[in-house]
Amino acid sequence: MAGKGADSFMNRFAVLAMAVAFVGCSSDPPTNPGGGGGGGGGGGPAPDEVTVTMTETSFTPATTRVAVGGTVTWDNTSSAPHTVTPQGHTEWENHSLPEEATFDVTFDTADSYDYECTIHANMTGTINVEEPDDA
Numbered sequence: 001m002a003g004k005g006a007d008s009f010m011n012r013f014a015v016l017a018m019a020v021a022f023v024g025c026s027s028d029p030p031t032n033p034g035g036g037g038g039g040g041g042g043g044g045p046a047p048d049e050v051t052v053t054m055t056e057t058s059f060t061p062a063t064t065r066v067a068v069g070g071t072v073t074w075d076n077t078s079s080a081p082h083t084v085t086p087q088g089h090t091e092w093e094n095h096s097l098p099e100e101a102t103f104d105v106t107f108d109t110a111d112s113y114d115y116e117c118t119i120h121a122n123m124t125g126t127i128n129v130e131e132p133d134d135a
């Protein structure tokens, strides 16, 4: 019967589609670099532009990298005010962000810059400014 033949074709097609989808999924994990993270160097050159999102209680990501000459933008997406307060350096001045405000800093010197939010004591972050050669 024609109908029966069509059904088995569709079944075979469905199995094939699932197999393709499965292969597609299983190829994802290797694309995530396993090493690389954090301050250990490696992982390729630092980006020229980075956005740090401010949630209600944290800087996300708390530690980030940017190339010398690059810009970090803090984006307060929360409904709370925050500050971006330098700790132990003068790369920028204490800055307050009301809700939904942004603030950006361009970094000209390779170094590690710690900062905090003075409103929320456990909100801290670090910007690692890297020379292109450091990659």
Ligand SMILES: [Cu+2]
Binding pocket: 056, 081, 082, 083, 117, 118, 119, 120, 123
């Ligand atoms: Cu805060």
